[in-house]
Amino acid sequence: MLSRIAESLFWIGRYVERADDTARILDVHTQRLVEDPWIDERRACANLLALMGSPVPDDEADTERVLATLAFDRTSPSSIVGALSSARENARGAREVLSAEIWESLNVTHNALPQQRTMARRYGPHSLFRFVRERSAMVFGLADSTMSRDESWLFLILGRSLERVDMTARIISTRVLAGDAAPSWTLVLRSTGAYEPYLRTYRGVVDSSRAAEFLLLDRLFPRSVFAALEQAEACLAELERSPVRDAARIGVAGEAHRIVGRARTMLEFMATPELLGQLPARLEELQRTCSLASAAVTNRFFTEQAPQVWVPEGVA
Amino acid sequence: MADLFDGYPLGEQWDEMFGEAGGPRPPYTGLHTSLQPMAGEELSARADLLSQTYRDAGVTFAHAGEEQPFPLDIVPRVIGAEEWSLIERGVAQRVHALEAFLADVYGAGQVFADGVVPRGVVTTSAHFHRQAHGLVPPNGVRVHVSGIDLVRDEAGDFRVLEDNLRSPSGVSYVITNRAAMSQVLPELFADHRIQPVADYPSRLLAALKASAPPNVADPTVVVLTPGVYNSAYFEHALLARQMGVELVEGRDLVCAGNQVSMRTTDGQRRVDVIYRRIDDEFLDPVHFRPDSVIGCAGLLNAARAGRVTIANAVGNGVADDKLLYTWVPDLVRYYLAEEPLLANADTYRLDERDTVEWVLESLDELVLKPVDGSGGKGIVIGPRADEKTLAELAVKVRARPRDWIAQKPIGLSTCPTLIGGRIAPRHVDLRPFAINDGEQVWVLPGGLTRVALPEGELVVNSSQGGGSKDTWVLSPPRPAADLEPESPDLTRIEFTTADLADEPPSPDPGPANDNALAQSQQQQQSKDPAPLSPRGLGPSLWAGPAAGGDGRVRRGGQPC
Numbered sequence: 045m046l047s048r049i050a051e052s053l054f055w056i057g058r059y060v061e062r063a064d065d066t067a068r069i070l071d072v073h074t075q076r077l078v079e080d081p082w083i084d085e086r087r088a089c090a091n092l093l094a095l096m097g098s099p100v101p102d103d104e105a106d107t108e109r110v111l112a113t114l115a116f117d118r119t120s121p122s123s124i125v126g127a128l129s130s131a132r133e134n135a136r137g138a139r140e141v142l143s144a145e146i147w148e149s150l151n152v153t154h155n156a157l158p159q160q161r162t163m164a165r166r167y168g169p170h171s172l173f174r175f176v177r178e179r180s181a182m183v184f185g186l187a188d189s190t191m192s193r194d195e196s197w198l199f200l201i202l203g204r205s206l207e208r209v210d211m212t213a214r215i216i217s218t219r220v221l222a223g224d225a226a227p228s229w230t231l232v233l234r235s236t237g238a239y240e241p242y243l244r245t246y247r248g249v250v251d252s253s254r255a256a257e258f259l260l261l262d263r264l265f266p267r268s269v270f271a272a273l274e275q276a277e278a279c280l281a282e283l284e285r286s287p288v289r290d291a292a293r294i295g296v297a298g299e300a301h302r303i304v305g306r307a308r309t310m311l312e313f314m315a316t317p318e319l320l321g322q323l324p325a326r327l328e329e330l331q332r333t334c335s336l337a338s339a340a341v342t343n344r345f346f347t348e349q350a351p352q353v354w355v356p357e358g359v360a
Numbered sequence: 361m362a363d364l365f366d367g368y369p370l371g372e373q374w375d376e377m378f379g380e381a382g383g384p385r386p387p388y389t390g391l392h393t394s395l396q397p398m399a400g401e402e403l404s405a406r407a408d409l410l411s412q413t414y415r416d417a418g419v420t421f422a423h424a425g426e427e428q429p430f431p432l433d434i435v436p437r438v439i440g441a442e443e444w445s446l447i448e449r450g451v452a453q454r455v456h457a458l459e460a461f462l463a464d465v466y467g468a469g470q471v472f473a474d475g476v477v478p479r480g481v482v483t484t485s486a487h488f489h490r491q492a493h494g495l496v497p498p499n500g501v502r503v504h505v506s507g508i509d510l511v512r513d514e515a516g517d518f519r520v521l522e523d524n525l526r527s528p529s530g531v532s533y534v535i536t537n538r539a540a541m542s543q544v545l546p547e548l549f550a551d552h553r554i555q556p557v558a559d560y561p562s563r564l565l566a567a568l569k570a571s572a573p574p575n576v577a578d579p580t581v582v583v584l585t586p587g588v589y590n591s592a593y594f595e596h597a598l599l600a601r602q603m604g605v606e607l608v609e610g611r612d613l614v615c616a617g618n619q620v621s622m623r624t625t626d627g628q629r630r631v632d633v634i635y636r637r638i639d640d641e642f643l644d645p646v647h648f649r650p651d652s653v654i655g656c657a658g659l660l661n662a663a664r665a666g667r668v669t670i671a672n673a674v675g676n677g678v679a680d681d682k683l684l685y686t687w688v689p690d691l692v693r694y695y696l697a698e699e700p701l702l703a704n705a706d707t708y709r710l711d712e713r714d715t716v717e718w719v720l721e722s723l724d725e726l727v728l729k730p731v732d733g734s735g736g737k738g739i740v741i742g743p744r745a746d747e748k749t750l751a752e753l754a755v756k757v758r759a760r761p762r763d764w765i766a767q768k769p770i771g772l773s774t775c776p777t778l779i780g781g782r783i784a785p786r787h788v789d790l791r792p793f794a795i796n797d798g799e800q801v802w803v804l805p806g807g808l809t810r811v812a813l814p815e816g817e818l819v820v821n822s823s824q825g826g827g828s829k830d831t832w833v834l835s836p837p838r839p840a841a842d843l844e845p846e847s848p849d850l851t852r853i854e855f856t857t858a859d860l861a862d863e864p865p866s867p868d869p870g871p872a873n874d875n876a877l878a879q880s881q882q883q884q885q886s887k888d889p890a891p892l893s894p895r896g897l898g899p900s901l902w903a904g905p906a907a908g909g910d911g912r913v914r915r916g917g918q919p920c
Binding site for chain 1: 415416418587593597598600611612623
């Protein structure tokens with residue numbers, strides 16, 4: 045498969061997952077602002093913006109700003125609208141390998157964004173978040189049912205998994221780092237869609253260490269950091285599978301695989317109290333893992349030289 | 361009930377649907393009968409559905425830098441079987457002649473020696489590339505894909521307006537138009553026998569594979585696109601997808617030691633045939649524009665070394681030059697010793713003083729076309745131009761007569777088109793697409809009908825705001841003798857006495873894999889009782905134990 049196409053697929057996976065997760069986070073955030081009578085809106089918004097990588101001074105942060113930056117900013121790929129547009133742009137360049145249905149669903153999503161935006165202005169943003177969640181589910185659902193499990197699928201899922209690790213780590217950080225303006229664990233669980241699975245798993249009260257444990261370590265819940273890392277690792281193992289050579293006898297073949305594997309084993313084999321004891325450091329490490337792994341994947345699979353310019357020899 | 365075609369004005373031009381008597385022409389009778397009782401609103405509603413389909417599927421055309429849905433009119437254009445047969449033969453004839461001409465231009469040059477075409481016409485063409493001289497493609501084909509633009513004049517005859525031998529675009533819309541129309545107006549399709557267009561990609565792939573360098577067992581074909589910002593990107597992607605080949609950009613290709621490869625996740629992979637949709641000038645920075653970043657350096661040398669085939673070949677532009685166009689009928693006679701089946705439009709070359717003077721005097725009655733222009737750019741339609749335009753034109757023509765040809769305006773035929781909820785006549789042309797695989801020239805039945813949507817407008821080009829129509833070529837009625845399928849239909853089980861040998865076997869039974877023998881064995885097989893057809897298996901196997909004997913597969917349900 046062409047490197048350029050592989051890269052597009054990887055990023056489609058990342059962007060769609062990012063739009064989905066951002067929509068979930070913002071949905072919970074806006075609800076919380078409405079429902080919680082004691083909340084300090086500015087602090088909460090500033091915290092959220094800082095965690096999502098676009099910090100603003102405390103006195104400028106408000107809901108309007110959060111939505112403008114994280115939902116509607118067309119130019120930034122970390123907003124919902126921006127991410128979906130980028131995903132669609134990537135799909136446009138990779139149209140011959142994506143199934144027609146996936147392309148169409150991304151295209152329809154992109155075409156509906158202006159209208160959703162107007163609706164969100166008029167009736168509140170919830171409808172937009174719901175729309176984005178549904179559309180991302182549709183994209184991945186179609187991928188699941190119409191794509192062969194070949195390289196294209198592996199790159200798409202690899203992108204999605206790495207993005208998921210990053211986003212889940214960020215969501216946990218909102219709770220851990222924010223101090224008294226922090227959302228409750230219930231909200232954190234809800235913004236990853238993990239609330240109901242958590243309740244069914246632990247039957248009852250939300251308790252901080254158990255919630256963190258669930259989001260980080262649960263093997264069965266697909267949005268947990270551990271599960272996402274494991275999936276990314278499986279994709280990488282499959283992508284790098286090559287005939288046994290001497291070089292492949294020690295360790296793993298690729299740098300990306302090594303990075304992801306190390307993060308996974310850290311979670312897997314570190315005792316839970318120890319892990320929770322230094323949670324902020326671990327979360328930061330996980331986010332760094334994601335960007336390192338992404339860079340390594342780019343290096344390994346998508347390396348592409350800068351456009352070549354042919355310079356005729358000068359006649360001096 | 362309101363008649364959809366009420367008040368449909370007939371002009372001096374040939375109308376595709378209505379004859380002089382006001383009734384529909386024979387190919388259109390079915391369509392007319394189906395559409396007539398429809399209300400304008402209903403047709404408009406379906407047209408909205410049609411454009412929604414296109415928006416969702418992203419069938420777009422980049423116009424002035426913006427991606428827009430490609431306008432598709434809901435009223436199809438119909439071509440009768442006999443008319444089509446003439447177009448088919450005429451287009452193939454033209455492609456053969458131009459193919460021979462190109463081989464001559466980039467080879468021996470016999471056509472110049474024989475004084476049929478002045479050498480100067482070719483050497484002054486901007487699309488004549490000396491770099492391509494002596495570059496003989498593996499199966500001799502240079503024009504793998506061509507689009508010959510036809511219009512119908514006032515008398516109803518098809519005439520060639522121009523040839524496109526470089527990278528004619530629009531075929532993807534032929535395919536998607538058909539698919540979208542059959543969703544929106546399925547009942548029309550049920551009433552007509554329309555020749556399918558969906559096998560174009562497989563024909564193209566076969567032709568491209570046939571043109572691969574020799575000694576390549578399973579050639580790798582790629583489509584080379586300038587990128588997502590190209591106006592025809594949609595088409596490039598569609599063709600690549602439907603052929604199941606990679607769609608590459610220049611930066612995906614690398615050429616080393618005369619071998620072209622593409623960069624993949626598994627390292628570099630050899631490429632044998634490049635169906636390029638990039639203009640010659642940008643194709644190879646070594647030979648052409650050195651600042652091109654969308655091409656691949658070294659491509660032309662690799663082609664010359666016989667390691668890769670470039671389709672369409674480099675330098676084809678010399679044969680679709682608008683000046684050379686005036687010689688094409690002569691070329692048909694010269695190379696094929698046949699009379700051209702499709703006439704040119706009446707065209708004047710500005711190569712003699714007298715003609716130039718005459719043209720300059722009658723600019724307001726002629727259509728002036730720049731010879732290197734494409735996409736309808738720079739065309740001046742004399743009868744519609746204002747004084748200022750004509751004066752400017754006269755200066756340009758006087759300065760460089762080689763750059764222009766003059767044509768008598770053709771009253772392009774009109775076709776009923778849905779405009780603002782009403783049916784109105786609009787001018788149309790037709791671009792049939794032809795594929796040359798080296799053995800034969802195949803013409804896609806239908807082609808792209810482009811329609812000029814503004815009233816009275818004659819330029820139909822999509823880059824000038826034109827739309828398109830689904831183009832139906834009706835199948836000829838099958839002759840009675842032809843009713844039996846040519847290949848034995850194995851799904852049909854028939855056994856007649858004619859299959860029994862009424863004579864004792866002849867002494868020599870022939871080779872064991874003799875066709876007749878195999879066939880008779882298949883007949884024997886099918887004669888066996890209780891064939892394993894699903895119906896024959898009976899309810900017990902298919903329905904499972906709980907089927908209750910009605911022979912249907914029951915769908916499992918959860919107990920409530």
